[in-house]
Amino acid sequence: MSLKETLRRKIEEFRPRTQRLLREFGKVKIDEVTIEQCIGGGRDIPSLVTDISYLDPYDGIRFRGKSINETFEALPKPPGALYPTVEAFWYFLLTGDVPSDDHVEEVLHEFRARANVPYYVYDIIRALPVGTHPMVMLSSAVLSMQRDSKFARFYNSGTFNKRDAWAYMYEDASDLVARLPEIAAFIYRYRYRNCDIITSNPELDLGANFAHMMGIAPPYDDLSRMYFIIHSDHESGNVSAHTTHLVASALSDAFYAYSAGLNGLAGPLHGLANQEVLRWIMAFEKKLGGAAPTKENVTRALWDTLDAGQIIPGYGHAVLRKTDPRFLAQRDFCLRIPELKEDPLVKLVAMLFETAPAVLAEHGKIRNPWPNVDAHSGAIQSHYGVKEWDFYTVLFGVGRSIGCMANITWDRALGYAIERPKSVTTSMLEKWAANGGRQKH
Numbered sequence: 001m002s003l004k005e006t007l008r009r010k011i012e013e014f015r016p017r018t019q020r021l022l023r024e025f026g027k028v029k030i031d032e033v034t035i036e037q038c039i040g041g042g043r044d045i046p047s048l049v050t051d052i053s054y055l056d057p058y059d060g061i062r063f064r065g066k067s068i069n070e071t072f073e074a075l076p077k078p079p080g081a082l083y084p085t086v087e088a089f090w091y092f093l094l095t096g097d098v099p100s101d102d103h104v105e106e107v108l109h110e111f112r113a114r115a116n117v118p119y120y121v122y123d124i125i126r127a128l129p130v131g132t133h134p135m136v137m138l139s140s141a142v143l144s145m146q147r148d149s150k151f152a153r154f155y156n157s158g159t160f161n162k163r164d165a166w167a168y169m170y171e172d173a174s175d176l177v178a179r180l181p182e183i184a185a186f187i188y189r190y191r192y193r194n195c196d197i198i199t200s201n202p203e204l205d206l207g208a209n210f211a212h213m214m215g216i217a218p219p220y221d222d223l224s225r226m227y228f229i230i231h232s233d234h235e236s237g238n239v240s241a242h243t244t245h246l247v248a249s250a251l252s253d254a255f256y257a258y259s260a261g262l263n264g265l266a267g268p269l270h271g272l273a274n275q276e277v278l279r280w281i282m283a284f285e286k287k288l289g290g291a292a293p294t295k296e297n298v299t300r301a302l303w304d305t306l307d308a309g310q311i312i313p314g315y316g317h318a319v320l321r322k323t324d325p326r327f328l329a330q331r332d333f334c335l336r337i338p339e340l341k342e343d344p345l346v347k348l349v350a351m352l353f354e355t356a357p358a359v360l361a362e363h364g365k366i367r368n369p370w371p372n373v374d375a376h377s378g379a380i381q382s383h384y385g386v387k388e389w390d391f392y393t394v395l396f397g398v399g400r401s402i403g404c405m406a407n408i409t410w411d412r413a414l415g416y417a418i419e420r421p422k423s424v425t426t427s428m429l430e431k432w433a434a435n436g437g438r439q440k441h
């Protein structure tokens, strides 16, 4: 049975659960909201539903109930590879089932058929002024493909109905995931390799093809598979996933929605932190002027940053209260490859891991002094020659599309409502504060 048919069956089976919750238990209370949560970015207010991943503050992310290591363990891998294909992971995220080799083969086939990037996407990237950030290139490229959205065509067809909407969202979502590696590699080679573009090799899986189009030898193929999988999804409340979900909730198609999500990912408190980490490390190395990094001078540099009122990029998290397992997955990758383990930048990342949490804890502001996903990726990319750090968030954007696209397909399948939380005024908060809480009428 095809992935789409399997998904159709799963959706039909699942829908009654959501409908029953709404119909029979819609008024059951699940939480209360404080003033601090209201002003402070909505932390911990349960107001989104997803079954694709769940983020536990201490255990980290679980994709469809599996930890990162369990996911790597369970999914089929290409011969000789350490990590599963993105195609296997896409099947798993969408359906919750571990795919067989035949299922993976079918997704590989499907992605090949979908991977053709329309010519105008490249015209748009080329038309952007010199010095444009690669995230603007990526977001513009994604937005431009809205022209060919199958969901938008269905909406305008006069036969639109909520029940079938997911199938058209699935079409756009799959097209987008299949095309992004080629667009990202094009941006890289266009911008940083004198427009020396390497054409796609459709015989390869998504991760290997990306490595090929980047012009980087193995194990960059395995790195790409691992990297895209760990960056895919982090439940729904993070800025990129939430923005994508929010925009799609207005029945905007996948291209409108993900372009918006990418713009959120481009913020330095979110996905751009990976470029900021390498920028911080390079500035630190420059300051050392050739001297070896030691725990003492790393500690001093961390305090200098904090004393200047700046943040330490790659540390802290809105939900996590422990070292991010996505950081540890990247560390594991380094430990498996001897030359990477000995790379000076990778060693410096390890030294920061040993020193920064204690400094941040002593500084006393941060709630979670442990590294997040962005603390490691730049050092690994740099080892394989991708030293242009303003490209790093584009890599994140390729990975994040997998989770966002799986989510908005299910959003439409379950008919989630247009998102519209309620605002209050400061005067109202002051009144409720004086009264010890909001008065019930």
Ligand code: HAX
Pocket (backbone or CB within 6 Å): 238, 268, 269, 270, 271, 272, 273, 306, 310, 311, 312, 313, 314, 315, 316, 317, 318, 319, 365, 366, 367, 368, 372, 373, 374
């Ligand atoms: N360095 C210095 N100070 C930090 C800090 C850091 N890395 N992280 C948080 N703080 C400060 C905050 O600025 C805040 O200070 P004020 O009270 O003066 O405003 C205080 O500690 C409390 O913040 P928090 O509750 O611990 O953190 P938030 O939930 O508000 O924010 C962030 C979470 C991830 C945005 C934050 O920790 C941060 O800015 N980290 C650095 C940037 C970063 O690595 N971002 C990537 C996060 C992962 C991700 O989304 N990747 O895409």
